Amino acid sequence: MGEIKEAIEVLKLSRIAYPEAADATDDFADVYLADGQENLARQYAEKDVRAFGCSSRAGAFWNDTAQ
Secondary structure, eight states: OHHHHHHHHHHHHHHHHOTTOTHHHHHHHHHHHHTTOHHHHHHHHHHHHHHHOTTSHHHHHHHTSOO
């Protein structure tokens, strides 16, 4: 479980360094879901869908998931 927490911290630093990076919201959704933080994962997935449409991995995942 420690690797997931480290991944979250790395993504936070990456977002500071590259705030316009398109993969950031998708990656956050993935790691928060892996960490069991479904609400945060959904928030980032929904943000990804709004920004980039349903073609992203996170958007496709959440659109296929029962509400």
